[in-house]
Amino acid sequence: MGLKSKDLLGMKQLTPEEIMEILDTAKTMKMVITSGNKKTSHLQGKSVVTLFYENSTRTRLSFELASKYMGSTSANISASGSSVAKGESLLDTARTIDMMGTDIIVMRHPQSGAPHSIADKLNASVVNAGDGMNEHPTQALLDMLTMYERFDKFEGKKIAICGDIYHSRVVRSNAIGLAKLGANVSVYGPRTMMPIGIEKMGVTIADSVEDCVRDADAVMGLRVQLERMKSSLFPSVAEYAKFYAITPEVLKLAKPDAFLMHPGPCNHGVELPTAVYDCDQSVINKQVTNGVAVRMAVLYLLMARRNNL
Template sequence: MGLKNKDLLGMKQLSAEEIMEILETAKTMKMVLTSGNKKTSHLQGKSVVTLFYENSTRTRLSFELASKYMGSASANISASGSSVSKGESLLDTVRTIDMMATDIVVMRHPQSGAPHFIAPYLNASVVNAGDGMNEHPTQALLDLFTMYERFDSFEGKNIAICGDLYHSRVVRSNTIGLTKLGAKVSVYGPRTMVPVGIEKMGARVASSVADAVKDADAVMGLRVQLERQHKSLFPSVAEYSSFYSITSDILALAKPEAFLMHPGPCNHGVELPTAVYNCDQSVINEQVTNGVAVRMAVLYMLMARRNSL
């Protein structure tokens, strides 16, 4: 039991076996979470620090609650902007945290590769809670868990992911995880938001939203990351919602039992109409609960590895 590496940097670094073990562990954690008594002792006597250089509601709170439900001491640090503009370098900041006997550092950072850069310098385990446009592994794991509750197996399942692919760490982590488990991923977004060579990651680039969603077993919308647009990549929200939105008509092209996911926060009326967000096929709110369960599983398994050394 436990993970191969000290850190959870991305889905790239996890094997299919490790992913499945996390999903199985999350099942147990979800039982704990939905029981009347949410207290376990798995992280008793341990410490978890969340260090967020970007805004977050659900990721940060779910890590904090996950660690507290399992009995760890936890602390949160926010930093706005980049470490460099603040004056203290990222490395100095995380070494400071490390020297306070921290066991796990959960970090979100606007720069791709920031957790990979710091991890070798720390005794603590580093969990990537989102690094720039690179990865968001615990989001992908909670998405996989939400699917796993509904699928027996990922083999041959069709997953559609639509929206701003260029800036999305969620599409990267999901594509890597899903293809490792044997699912087929179709992606679509405005051509200005389709990164070069995404098909080499294992995704099929569809020709329209309809083409991506047709016969899908699960459909995922991605947030249009308005704050990450260095330059205009689409003309207007009205135009985007006319051609790239997952409408109810589009969703009807998926398999009848298909369900709709979104990592949140959602721009209502842009990537999804509000009615679709709230429709019976939507599991968006359940994803939030699963996020806590999956993060409990990840923290537990990283700590199990630390305890076994």
């Protein structure tokens, strides 16, 4: 089977079969991470560069570890420590990395569509590690892997996503991916953080946080992205926590075996009380392991496609 495209730009570009192949591959990769010897030769003799124009802990480190666990030569470059700080354009920067023999460029950028604008111009494969408010496909894939480990089919499952919908690339990628696999996504957040036309992406807009979470099979909180807000979209943290947070009471409305996810980093006491973050239903920390597994799967499958051409 394999992946059709040279690049992984978003869930928009993946077929349901490709998504399932990534998830199945990731399940295998997870065994590598949890084994005593975290080394394979899948990417031996290959190179992976992470190019980050935005801060990151989980995504960047998990890509780096994923590539290293599979034996690749890996390097990192960030906007602040590079010629980007001297005003070099994205395209020039990307071409420079490309010409050093890089096989895969993993890129994060604050502008939506930034990886799309360079992918066609490079020999290297481009993996979107988050572009502005557009997509974060490997986050959605790791969220989906977390779900896939707990229910074997997505069809008919209710996934509740609460918080700052407007600025969230995570919600966009999840909405697209989950819809492709037949799940029902319900979203809720302040109206000031609800983008016009989101329902056209196949999600349902709930009337309240309770309505959103009720009978859900999985619940996801989203970080309030204060850094992307040009002006305040809600009056205070206290008010947000009271009307929009996933409290223990709200979480009780979900199905008894439902679990709680959050892409991190979390604003404790804003979108989630710490008690909820740490509760038995929370799989937030387990998601992090899945992040490495999914990124191993993505790098492996993209490299396999390159090798076969």
